[in-house]
Amino acid sequence: MAKEVVEGFNFQQRHGKERVRVARVWKDKKSGRYFVVEWRVSVSLLSHCINSYIRDDNSDIVATDTMKNTVYAKAKECSKVLSVENFAIELAKHFTSFYKQVTTAIVNIVEKPWERINVDGRPHEHGFKLGSEKHTTEAIVKKSGELWLTSGIEGLSLLKTTKDEEDSSVLFFIVLYLHGWYSYESVGSVPQKPLYFTEKYLDVKKVLVDTFFGPPNVGVYSPSVQSTLYQMAKATLNRVPDISSVQLKMPNIHFLPANISSKEGQIVKV
Structure with a gap:
């Protein structure tokens, strides 16, 4: 101020x-x-x-x-x-x-x-x-x-059904918020392409999604929410060099299994 x-x-x-x-x-x-x-x-x-x-x-x-x-x-x-x-x-x-x-x-x-x-x-x-x-x-x-420029994503919802250390029967569902600080120090140093930052935004989103899910045929193991968050932040900085630092907020939205007895007495998980 x-x-x-x-x-x-x-x-x-x-x-x-x-x-x-x-x-x-x-x-x-x-x-x-x-x-x-x-x-x-x-x-x-x-x-x-x-x-x-x-x-x-x-x-x-x-x-x-x-x-x-x-x-x-x-x-x-x-x-x-x-x-x-x-x-x-x-x-x-x-x-x-x-x-x-x-x-x-x-x-x-x-x-x-x-x-x-x-x-x-x-x-x-x-x-x-x-x-x-x-x-x-x-x-x-x-x-x-002088310029300070940040870019971010709000409310990126991602869910996977396995490869979670906590419980293989619990869905791993997160809502992601990211703020990234670009390294440009002045208005004159910004790339002169009208959609340059749109491309970077899509690059960052792809990195986050790819890191969270892993390869489509086998996925990626997640030992904890914190580990997954760290890997996503590290991948963003490594693969999008224009960004000098990132801040990630990743609430885990829990779906818990419930046992429901059917008429035949069998147990059904939902």
Whole structure:
């Protein structure tokens, strides 16, 4: 946060706008195929705006409606499909460059997983369904161009029915949350490919899934939830070198066996 001394007190503040819902649709001119994203955008600004607190002067405050409308305007300006990370960076750059009083912009976005559907074995040109896990990002951009960029997955549900040390009759069901910190130190060092981070997100998700399940014919042994979590984190860092560190949260959702007697007196497990 912005830190200043005001009337002998250490003063910190940030102001912003949360939960701006954006849907953006693109149409490829050559193929005629549509592409769609849905983003929930939150913006926080660190600014020199002491007067709004001690002199009742809000002229240095960027209004929340202005933030909301800026999100819409910048989304419209994106003429080609781009990753949620790139949009967060562009939005944060705008606030730090357009407003002289803004020292740092923090843009947090959650992308809903709208997935193209298949009909008769073929991808539909304009049909989509809502998936489960969400793609998240946070871009923190300073006026100097310094960048802190994270990307994540929320609510990736995975389940396997064997290879679990705890009990072979208990389903191994997890809901995964991952936050990864990219190693770029400035806006200028970010790769200039609109879908670069989308590709990295898919790479990370594939690594997590492959590590959890193992080969399709034999699977992989899991001695504990902690061991599986560690292996997934290590595989992510080894196979996606752009990411400098990861944080994983992996609640184990238990399905416990229950004995139910049938009419014949036999025991049935469910």
